[in-house]
Amino acid sequence: MNFEFSDEQIAMKDEVRKLLDKENSLKRNRTILEGEEKFDKDLWNSLVSMGLTAVTIPEEFGGIGMGYLELCVIAEELGRAIAPVPYSSSVYLATTAILNCASDEIKKEFLPKLASGEIIGTFAHAESSGFPLEKSINCNFASGKISGTKAAVPDADIADFAIVSAKSSSGVGLYLVDLKDPNIEITSLDTFDPSRSHANIDIKDASAKELISDGWLEIEKILDQSAVLFSFEQIGGAEAAMNMAKDYAQGRYAFGRSIASFQAIKHKIADMYISLQLARSNCYFGAWALSNEASELPTAAATARVSATKAFYECSKENIQTHGGMGATWEFDCHLFYRRSRLLASNIGSQGVWKEKLISSIEKSNLQI
Amino acid sequence: MDFNDTPEEAKFRKEASDWLKQNFEKFESEKLSSEKSAKSSAEPSKTAQDESKALELAKKWQTIKYDAGWACLHWPKDYGGRDATPIERVIWAQEESKFSIPGGFFEIGQGMAGPVMMMYATEEQKKEHLPPMAKGEKIWCQLFSEPGAGSDLAGIKTKAELDGDTWTINGQKVWTSGAHYSDWGILVTRSDFDAPKHKGLTYFFLDMKSPGIEIRPIKQINGGANFNEVYFTDVKIPDSQRLGDVGDGWRVALTTLMNERLAVGDASGVDFKEIFELAKENDFYGEPAVKNSAVREKLADWYCEYSGLKNTKMRRISALSKGDTPGPEASITKIVSANKLQDIANFGMDILDQAGINSEGNLKYHGSLLGAPLIRIAGGTDEILRNIIAEQVLGMPQDVRLDKNVPFNEIPTGEKSN
Ligand SMILES: Cc1cc2nc3c(=O)[nH]c(=O)nc-3n(C[C@H](O)[C@H](O)[C@H](O)COP(=O)(O)OP(=O)(O)OC[C@H]3O[C@@H](n4cnc5c(N)ncnc54)[C@H](O)[C@@H]3O)c2cc1C
Numbered sequence A: 001m002n003f004e005f006s007d008e009q010i011a012m013k014d015e016v017r018k019l020l021d022k023e024n025s026l027k028r029n030r031t032i033l034e035g036e037e038k039f040d041k042d043l044w045n046s047l048v049s050m051g052l053t054a055v056t057i058p059e060e061f062g063g064i065g066m067g068y069l070e071l072c073v074i075a076e077e078l079g080r081a082i083a084p085v086p087y088s089s090s091v092y093l094a095t096t097a098i099l100n101c102a103s104d105e106i107k108k109e110f111l112p113k114l115a116s117g118e119i120i121g122t123f124a125h126a127e128s129s130g131f132p133l134e135k136s137i138n139c140n141f142a143s144g145k146i147s148g149t150k151a152a153v154p155d156a157d158i159a160d161f162a163i164v165s166a167k168s169s170s171g172v173g174l175y176l177v178d179l180k181d182p183n184i185e186i187t188s189l190d191t192f193d194p195s196r197s198h199a200n201i202d203i204k205d206a207s208a209k210e211l212i213s214d215g216w217l218e219i220e221k222i223l224d225q226s227a228v229l230f231s232f233e234q235i236g237g238a239e240a241a242m243n244m245a246k247d248y249a250q251g252r253y254a255f256g257r258s259i260a261s262f263q264a265i266k267h268k269i270a271d272m273y274i275s276l277q278l279a280r281s282n283c284y285f286g287a288w289a290l291s292n293e294a295s296e297l298p299t300a301a302a303t304a305r306v307s308a309t310k311a312f313y314e315c316s317k318e319n320i321q322t323h324g325g326m327g328a329t330w331e332f333d334c335h336l337f338y339r340r341s342r343l344l345a346s347n348i349g350s351q352g353v354w355k356e357k358l359i360s361s362i363e364k365s366n367l368q369i
Numbered sequence B: 001m002d003f004n005d006t007p008e009e010a011k012f013r014k015e016a017s018d019w020l021k022q023n024f025e026k027f028e029s030e031k032l033s034s035e036k037s038a039k040s041s042a043e044p045s046k047t048a049q050d051e052s053k054a055l056e057l058a059k060k061w062q063t064i065k066y067d068a069g070w071a072c073l074h075w076p077k078d079y080g081g082r083d084a085t086p087i088e089r090v091i092w093a094q095e096e097s098k099f100s101i102p103g104g105f106f107e108i109g110q111g112m113a114g115p116v117m118m119m120y121a122t123e124e125q126k127k128e129h130l131p132p133m134a135k136g137e138k139i140w141c142q143l144f145s146e147p148g149a150g151s152d153l154a155g156i157k158t159k160a161e162l163d164g165d166t167w168t169i170n171g172q173k174v175w176t177s178g179a180h181y182s183d184w185g186i187l188v189t190r191s192d193f194d195a196p197k198h199k200g201l202t203y204f205f206l207d208m209k210s211p212g213i214e215i216r217p218i219k220q221i222n223g224g225a226n227f228n229e230v231y232f233t234d235v236k237i238p239d240s241q242r243l244g245d246v247g248d249g250w251r252v253a254l255t256t257l258m259n260e261r262l263a264v265g266d267a268s269g270v271d272f273k274e275i276f277e278l279a280k281e282n283d284f285y286g287e288p289a290v291k292n293s294a295v296r297e298k299l300a301d302w303y304c305e306y307s308g309l310k311n312t313k314m315r316r317i318s319a320l321s322k323g324d325t326p327g328p329e330a331s332i333t334k335i336v337s338a339n340k341l342q343d344i345a346n347f348g349m350d351i352l353d354q355a356g357i358n359s360e361g362n363l364k365y366h367g368s369l370l371g372a373p374l375i376r377i378a379g380g381t382d383e384i385l386r387n388i389i390a391e392q393v394l395g396m397p398q399d400v401r402l403d404k405n406v407p408f409n410e411i412p413t414g415e416k417s418n
């Protein structure tokens, strides 16, 4: 058996990490957080020129035709570097939705431009507070047009198009809308983690291309697939926060000794490690299920998602704690991880949602336990 | 990424599984009806009779394995093993775990004493002692902990004095699992009370039937009496049974403890599967407990831990399969599984509600709830394991200590003010 990433995948991971280090992604996060820009265009362009937006797109559509395992290692590094770019929206979600559901015509039109970074996409699903259910979707599709609102859509004020969930007489489906359409009003939001932009969108009779009209199961599948990728982003961030806590503790002296020699700190960091290892191992299983289109995907994705969310929360909050007063300052980076941890925990549905998905997926499957 | 065996691994797995199917069925069918009622080692034996039945069965099966070359797979053939690779050992364990095989008696010998003997005993001693250990003919115990030395093992006070070629041992050990049915033991003693704590220790193996050894059972909170006090009064050990140099026993003990941590696996008892079934079978406020969102949330957390441990093990096996040394991930296993066991058992009792008070039918939960505290202490407490993760895995500094570079007899003990 082989339950590790291949040497090539690890080499790719290293390259991405080097790039993000060189570009000083942490500093860029802060610049976006504090400034008016909605994302870091230079960093995005560097990722694009490395080919990272083309990873899962087949060569016939202008991509490089690698698999989801490569995307997992990239996600982990983007999470470690809390990169201020719309990668998850465009690559995990919009690209996957088109790959899974769109006609060849739409693929030909959109995939090459997504691969080359010429356009950015996003995925608009939630409409109000609470996780969207099939019966709660109010956005409406009829005769080629969509009307309705979508709430806190990641990168909606950056992206060129959105894949929107909407109901019609055939069920809830997925539709592609041009976000530059004057019939769509986009309102940027003040958010918990301003290093990643979010906006409400109000759609009034905008023309839409149909990907799939009766597509609730497809929507669930896209969420499961992206959950694995979000989880990798989360463990990347968690590990960075844990290491930050450890490094700070080693160098900070109080009571005549390094605070890293106090058990209250050692055990805290050991607990971060435990939580992170459990999450990492679950993420690897998620990666396997994702890349093999395994029937275990719903359970594997939810397991990875729940444990990675928990790990990032624990590591980022205890990282602040370990820094004492310094952790409370805007100047130290601790809060950047704390903010990102909460944002990622909310994107694509929070803990309660994924715990529920986890248990219902186990009830539905004949999983060997 | 894949979960497939390599062709050689698949061949080995088939060989193992075929042998197990054939021989374990035969073994089961030949069991006497009196033996069939013997308890598995997971539950404490309530009577000495139960225990000796279970021991007899375990020995019988171990001998069958040994005779066919399926005991202590990774040991050299010369010492009763199979010269198997680490991954073959894992495959065997996976296949064997599909059967409810009797066991629970050989871990200390094969997992701890064996490897130490392999490193420190003479060739002649290895040839004499390792094969019976592999065969399950001789049972070994670990005489380390004392009333004043558990986590802080180097604080032991059992005294060893050399006269000519013979050592004389006086003192007391405690919590010695299986001492009452063991044939041999590994023993750490203090041979020098003036040297600093870690420098004055000497390590031996000895015959548990030696004159001067007195074993008194200790009843555990779960009703079993698997551990003991062991008293030594002028017990003689030939110097040839010393393992490692005089005064260098700490090094030998550390080797043993490292193997102990590898030997201690998951805590056995109720797990996700059991609590999930229980929640389906029992009602809470007029609907199956599993429909209750508070219950579902807990189930999800435990599934994540269960799955996280399982997949951590897979990563370890994967490293072995590639011929790599596994990373430190395994150090989290006991902490996570023992605490999960305790919490699941406790929540199982909540689901059962007042009916759970009755032991009849609920022994699984009672047993796990009373067994988990023992697992959290034995073989390295939760706190000590967290220290190990922080220091050895994450490279954080050791605790500040008051017992270093001081003669042993000047270290505070809490017993007297010296
Ligand atoms: C919002 C805010 C307002 C404040 N206002 C004031 C004020 O008005 N006036 C003022 O004088 N100060 C003020 N402080 C400072 C505050 O008292 C200190 O931040 C606090 O005492 C911690 O000290 P430290 O920041 O140096 O962290 P450190 O002492 O360096 O602690 C870092 C980490 O190590 C841990 N640690 C330290 N020593 C030990 C130990 N022996 N055992 C175990 N763990 C240990 C800590 O718990 C913490 O997790 C304020 C702080 C904050 C956050």
Ligand SMILES: Cc1cc2nc3c(=O)[nH]c(=O)nc-3n(C[C@H](O)[C@H](O)[C@H](O)COP(=O)(O)OP(=O)(O)OC[C@H]3O[C@@H](n4cnc5c(N)ncnc54)[C@H](O)[C@@H]3O)c2cc1C
Residues within 6 Å of the ligand: A263, B141, B142, B143, B144, B145, B147, B148, B149, B150, B151, B152, B174, B175, B176, B177, B178, B227, B374, B375, B377, B378, B379, B380, B381, B382, B383, B384, B399
């Ligand atoms: C079921 C069972 C079977 C056993 N079998 C054997 C056996 O076969 N052979 C054998 O030799 N021993 C055996 N033991 C003994 C076992 O190894 C010890 O109980 C264990 O190492 C703890 O030592 P202690 O009991 O002296 O507790 P202590 O070391 O006194 O610990 C008491 C508490 O203090 C904490 N503590 C101690 N030191 C520290 C520290 N530095 N930092 C933070 N917290 C600390 C501990 O975590 C614990 O919570 C067995 C124990 C049990 C429960």
